[in-house]
Amino acid sequence: MLSIDEHSYRGRDMMVTVTCVWPKRRLLAILPDDRMKTLERFLRQLPETVRQRIQAVCIDLKDAWRHAVKRALPGAVIVADPFHVIQDANRRVDEARLVEQQVTGVRLRRWPLLKNENDLTERQAAQLAAIRKHHKNVAHFHWVKEQLRDVYRASNRDEAAAILDRVIFEAQSASDAALLQWGRTLRRWREAILAYHTWRVSNGYTEGVHTKIKLLKRISYGFRNREIYVRKMLLAFIPLAWLTSHPQLLT
Known part of the structure; x- marks a missing residue:
């Protein structure tokens, strides 16, 4: 199984990191940029025997990457990285909060909306209750975000599918354009989101690689x-151990 993510080379100049997350975790490649063609070319250049053995590929919510992986590895299952799904949800909730603030002139606290509802303090829970009462649209965004958390908490794929299908239906029935767009995104990524319950793979190891890369850059x-x-x-x-047995690589 592969994991594909991007990291910053310098500022907004991005590079793609490709790792193997099963059966052994290892860094496979760092691509020179984050263009779809570069990623697809790398995957196509893998030996045919290797490509046939790749069962799943974990990526974030980038349609371009999804299309590139499908073309290069038609037999592999695409898994949406859980962290990026929730990160995207938090971003959309926060954008809805900012729009509501601009329209109403009422300041809405950020953390009661972004924090896991089960972890809210009493004060934050009261603030969230006030938002639900007076700002229905923001509350709807927050509901979708919390339901996506429940998708990953589900005990099996069928339970997760029932939750996700309800979320997609509610979002696509909304009058808010941003919420409607979110529903369409979730519909496109439905199978990739649910695939987590089959493969239990994420970009966690790759994010750890990025942490080490940041340290090395510093x-x-x-x-x-x-x-x-x-x-x-x-x-x-x-x-x-391998380097010490091949010292010529260090010169």
Whole structure:
């Protein structure tokens, strides 16, 4: 199974990270940019025997990546990364909050809406109750977000599908254009979201790789040459025992 995510090379200049998350976790490649063609070319250049063995690919909610993976690996199942699904939900809820503030002139607290409802303090729970009472549209966004959490808490795929289908129906029946668009996005990604309950794969390991990359960039005081950057990052993930037996790689 593969995990694909992006990280910042410099500012908004992004690169794609490809890792294997099963049966062994390892960094496979750092691509020079985040373009769809670059990712698709990398996947197509994998040996045919390797491509046939890839059962699932975990990605965030990028339609371009989904299409690239489907074309290059038609036999692989696409899994939407749970973290990115919830992150996207929080972003949409916060945007709805800001719009409501601008329209009504009433300040709405951010954390009661973004924080897991089960973890709210008494004060935050009271603030959320007030939002539900006086700001129905924002409350609807918040409901969708919490239901998506329940999708991942579900004990099996059928239970998750029932929750997600209700969410999609409610969102696509809304009068708010942003909520309607969210419902359409969830409909497009329905199978990929539910695939988590079959494969139980996420981009967690890849995010850990990105944390190490950030540390290496800081230690190195940044990079100006892409090729050197990629080589040094890949070198950092080679096991130490293997490096000591091949010292020529360090020169």
